Amino acid sequence: MTNFKEDLMQVKAFAFDVDGVLSSDIISMHPTGEPMRTSNIKDGFALQKAAKLGYPIAIITGGNSEAVRKRYSDLGVKDIYMAVSHKVDEFNDWIEKRGLKPENVMYMGDDLPDYHVMKMVGVPVCPSDAVEEIKSLCKYISDRKGGRGCARDVIEQVLRAHGRWGSVYEW
Numbered sequence: 001m002t003n004f005k006e007d008l009m010q011v012k013a014f015a016f017d018v019d020g021v022l023s024s025d026i027i028s029m030h031p032t033g034e035p036m037r038t039s040n041i042k043d044g045f046a047l048q049k050a051a052k053l054g055y056p057i058a059i060i061t062g063g064n065s066e067a068v069r070k071r072y073s074d075l076g077v078k079d080i081y082m083a084v085s086h087k088v089d090e091f092n093d094w095i096e097k098r099g100l101k102p103e104n105v106m107y108m109g110d111d112l113p114d115y116h117v118m119k120m121v122g123v124p125v126c127p128s129d130a131v132e133e134i135k136s137l138c139k140y141i142s143d144r145k146g147g148r149g150c151a152r153d154v155i156e157q158v159l160r161a162h163g164r165w166g167s168v169y170e171w
Helices: 004-008 041-052 066-074 087-098 112-120 150-161
Strands: 013-016 057-060 079-081 105-108 123-126
Touching (some): 004 150, 013 087, 041 057, 041 150, 057 087, 066 079, 087 112, 105 150
Parallel strands (some): 013 057, 013 105, 105 123
């Protein structure tokens, strides 16, 4: 059995849920009925950095919002799967399209729709406010809540382990 720091070395790609991971578990409703999500700027920075460094990144979410698609596309995320009811199918499509192996993927989820994909990946992780069934699968539980920097936490750890985070002087 490996430890988490060793697991980080195996990560070649990232996949994320949105609601409860990249946005908080509280969603305001616009008068039109459209959910109004918030996103964390530091999560966005880390996603953009990983994308620029060539790490494949997927968003796999049950939600269906053009604002979500635009936000993550603008950060360099190329594979955005929305309105997903069974995440395993889209996950398999993504890893096949990108030539990845499940054991080289870090997936961050927070609730039951993420469960089956998280059982497939090499490095399942979650925010601190994930449900217990998800926490029980994880190799790492961030000390940060969903929408509050948990994605930055795990991306930064991977990039540091790979020697690719860089110094403050590189930005």
